[in-house]
Amino acid sequence: MSNEPMLENVSCTCDQCERPLADDQAQLTMTTAGGTRRVYECSCGAITVTVTDETRLR
Numbered sequence: 001m002s003n004e005p006m007l008e009n010v011s012c013t014c015d016q017c018e019r020p021l022a023d024d025q026a027q028l029t030m031t032t033a034g035g036t037r038r039v040y041e042c043s044c045g046a047i048t049v050t051v052t053d054e055t056r057l058r
């Protein structure tokens with residue numbers, strides 16, 4: 001499970017404080033038919049969820 005596309009490495013930011021969230025801050029990664037969801041917990045305590053639609057990365 002290490003074939004992550006490097007191109008679409010979109011950096012996301014916290015919903016609340018807009019701090020940048022690094023990939024290694026992801027607490028949880030879920031791959032579903034709709035894409036990959038990553039759950040980030042910011043140091044401010046807010047939870048940010050991102051969804052990567054893998055069908056568009058092909």
Ligand SMILES: [Zn+2]
Binds near residue numbers: 016017045
């Ligand atoms: Zn934050």
